[in-house]
Amino acid sequence: GAVVSQHPSRVICKSGTSVKIECRSLDFQATTMFWYRQFPKQSLMLMATSNEGSKATYEQGVEKDKFLINHASLTLSTLTVTSAHPEDSSFYICSARDLQAHTEAFFGQGTRLTVV
């Protein structure tokens, strides 16, 4: 299957600082990527759809100024958590679909964000 790489896997930051998470499709081009958030022992909630070359589409209730998404190339999308606070601590996961080869989405390994 297609490979999606997410970096970093873990990050600890101070309250008020910003953190950038990268999501790369390693062996395919992804015009669309997706960002999810997962709280402990809970399911994944879609935050936004990242579109290459255009603005991201955010789900209802997700602050677009808090969670900045940039999809500047066909293989890279970034999620920046701005002015992070402890309540932003969570597990963030990206996914992408290889339109040429697969009908299923492939996921990155996730990023554990802890804001102290």
Place this chain on the structure above:
Amino acid sequence: AQSVAQPEDQVNVAEGNPLTVKCTYSVSGNPYLFWYVQYPNRGLQFLLKYITGDNLVKGSYGFEAEFNKSQTSFHLKKPSALVSDSALYFCAVTFTDSWGKLQFGAGTQVVVTP
């Protein structure tokens, strides 16, 4: 509105016994259904999918699932569970007009005991 339900928070099974993880869906139109598995602090690994065709789908690691339109179910099964199958399992649905945009069930923790 579409939704996916996994009625069991946890499933306990002894190694070697059959494993079933339940999933039901409520959608309008034709759904595309998926099963993913998640190990602690890791992303999701794809197990199998139903798009069209044969209702019995075979996937990775010996798992299979049966799409039942009349019961709106897509239960995941494995004939003989392994301790290494212990993980969190998610059922998910998407549609052709929102490819890749998955709606997940709440997840079912599978615990396989030796």
